Amino acid sequence: MKAAVANQFGDNLNIETLAKPEIQDHQVLVKIHACGVCHTDLHACHGDWPVKPTLPLIPGHEGVGEIVELGASVKHLSIGDRVGIPWLYSACGHCEYCLAGDENLCLSQQNAGYSVAGSYAEFCAAHADYIVKIPDGLSYLEAAPLFCAGVTTYKALKVSEAKPGDWVAIFGIGGLGHLAIQYAVAMGFRVVAVDTGDAKRQLAEKLGAEAFYDFNIDNVVAEINELTAGVHGSICTAVSKVGFRQSYDVVRRGGKCVLVGLPPEEMPLPIFNTVLNGVSVVGSIVGTRKDLEECLDFAARGKVKAIIEEKRLEDINDIFADMEKGEITGRIVMGISS
Numbered sequence: 001m002k003a004a005v006a007n008q009f010g011d012n013l014n015i016e017t018l019a020k021p022e023i024q025d026h027q028v029l030v031k032i033h034a035c036g037v038c039h040t041d042l043h044a045c046h047g048d049w050p051v052k053p054t055l056p057l058i059p060g061h062e063g064v065g066e067i068v069e070l071g072a073s074v075k076h077l078s079i080g081d082r083v084g085i086p087w088l089y090s091a092c093g094h095c096e097y098c099l100a101g102d103e104n105l106c107l108s109q110q111n112a113g114y115s116v117a118g119s120y121a122e123f124c125a126a127h128a129d130y131i132v133k134i135p136d137g138l139s140y141l142e143a144a145p146l147f148c149a150g151v152t153t154y155k156a157l158k159v160s161e162a163k164p165g166d167w168v169a170i171f172g173i174g175g176l177g178h179l180a181i182q183y184a185v186a187m188g189f190r191v192v193a194v195d196t197g198d199a200k201r202q203l204a205e206k207l208g209a210e211a212f213y214d215f216n217i218d219n220v221v222a223e224i225n226e227l228t229a230g231v232h233g234s235i236c237t238a239v240s241k242v243g244f245r246q247s248y249d250v251v252r253r254g255g256k257c258v259l260v261g262l263p264p265e266e267m268p269l270p271i272f273n274t275v276l277n278g279v280s281v282v283g284s285i286v287g288t289r290k291d292l293e294e295c296l297d298f299a300a301r302g303k304v305k306a307i308i309e310e311k312r313l314e315d316i317n318d319i320f321a322d323m324e325k326g327e328i329t330g331r332i333v334m335g336i337s338s
Contacts, residue, residue, distance in 0.1 A: 002336075003121035004316045006057045009047035012317045013059075013120075021117065021125035028077060028128050029069035030085060035119040036062030036144040037311075037319050037332040039175075040087070044114050045320070053114045061087040061112035062147045063119020064140045065337065074128040082134040083126070084147040085112050085119055087286050090127040103288050104155075120313060122337050132292045135300035145175070145306040145331040146296055148286065153180035153235065154295035155287035156258045157187060160233030164188030167228040170209070171247045172238035173200045175331045176260060178307055180235050181207040183295070186303035192224055192231065194238075194246065199329075203307075215242065224250040231255060239263040248281065256280040308333045 001020050004013040023029050041059040043049055064084040067077055077083075091098050091106035098106050110127075112118045117125070134143045153176050162168050166189055170180045173195040184191045185208035192211045193204035201212045211227055213220045224231065230252025236244055239261040248257045248270070257279065269281060287295070298304045307330030311319055319332050 001122040002313065003058050004313055006045040006059060007055060009045065009052070009055070013045065013320075015314055018121070020123045023069060023071050023125045025071040025073040026128055027071045027125050028067045028074055028083075028131065030063070030065045030083060030119075030124050030126050030131070031068045032063045032065040032119045032122055032124055032336045033140040033338075034064050034144045035060045035334050035336060036148065037316070037323070037334065038062060038148050039323060040148070041113060041118075041120075042320050042323055057113070058117040058119075058121050058124075059113040060118030060120035060124075061085070061089075061114070062144045062149075062333075063112070063124055064134060064144045064147065065124075068123075071128060077128055077131075082140070083131040084134055084143060085124055085126045085131055086147040086151065086292060087111050087113075088130060088288070089116050090130045093129075101288060101290070104286050120316065120334070130289065132289055132296070135296055137300050138296065141308060141310060141333050141335070142299065142306065143296065144333045145179070145308060146299055146304075147292065149176050149331055150179050150183075150295045150299065150304065150306065151287040151292045152176060152260060152284070153237070154183045154298070155291045156180070156235045156260050156284040157183055157189070157233070158291070159282055159284040160235065160256045160258050162187075162189050162233040165190065166232035167192065167230075169194060169224060169228075169231045169234040169247065169250050171195075171234065171236045171243050172261065173204050174237065175328065176237040177235075178203060178207060178330060179304060180237065181209050182304040183298060184208075184235075186298050190228075192228065194220055194224075194243070203329075215246070220246050221249045228252075233258060235260060237261045241265055241267055248279070251279050253277045253279070256282060259283045306331050310335055
């Protein structure tokens with residue numbers, strides 16, 4: 001099979017010919033038709049995080065395709081099922097987090113394209129209990145980004161505990177943020193968006209944001225607080241220190257600031273105001289299988305649609321270069337097998 005492989009941290013990926021994976025009894029073999037490209041893939045290939053993947057590595061955790069082989073113990077899936085392989089490749093299933101329905105917090109989890117081989121390849125072995133079926137009406141290209149960017153933003157909005165009619169602020173209208181606006185609108189929230197530039201303003205308003213604030217021009221905190229009297233929840237997909245602080249400062253008493261982006265610097269927390277105002281600052285990491293099913297359902301019903309640009313697997317190094325320069329709008333999805 002053809003696969004994109006990282007052999008050294010920071011080097012270009014190589015397109016190599018490898019043997020198809022041999023599956024175990026609990027696994028299925030998925031013929032990958034498309035795979036989204038996430039910034040996490042870039043971090044994995046550069047070895048940026050404290051826990052580094054083992055090289056050589058096949059990245060990719062937004063892989064979607066059809067099942068072409070079943071392990072001996074797999075009874076709930078069939079050959080030909082359309083499925084996706086998310087970041088949460090597997091969890092232990094019996095720890096306190098898994099038993100509480102928080103499998104995304106499992107300390108023994110495996111992650112696709114990081115601790116196990118991912119979907120930058122024509123075939124990928126997947127744990128049968130943790131893949132999720134793609135609803136009818138969603139193409140592979142449409143579905144791929146939802147297996148990370150979609151479920152991540154949808155889960156963050158759930159974590160905010162906002163209710164229909166409440167105000168939420170989305171900081172960063174990129175690959176994650178443009179989906180966050182759509183999920184927020186579909187969930188009945190009133191949305192304010194923060195980013196910079198006319199293109200982002202037009203995009204945010206087109207997707208349903210009631211207001212847009214440019215962090216290079218506007219007094220973001222004062223203007224959002226004047227409009228909303230403080231939002232009930234803020235979702236920070238931005239990775240800047242200023243963006244974090246602004247997302248905190250626009251939350252009303254008793255509200256939640258939900259952190260999704262992973263900035264390279266530490267962020268001081270104003271403890272006095274946090275305590276006095278009863279503000280919660282929480283992290284949100286991807287989502288569970290149930291969250292993923294729900295987020296796919298929104299898309300299947302036409303409520304959410306990722307902005308995608310289709311590329312080829314052979315384009316991966318150029319895609320990574322554009323990602324580093326911040327020149328990608330929406331999500332890149334690589335078509336792999338026809």
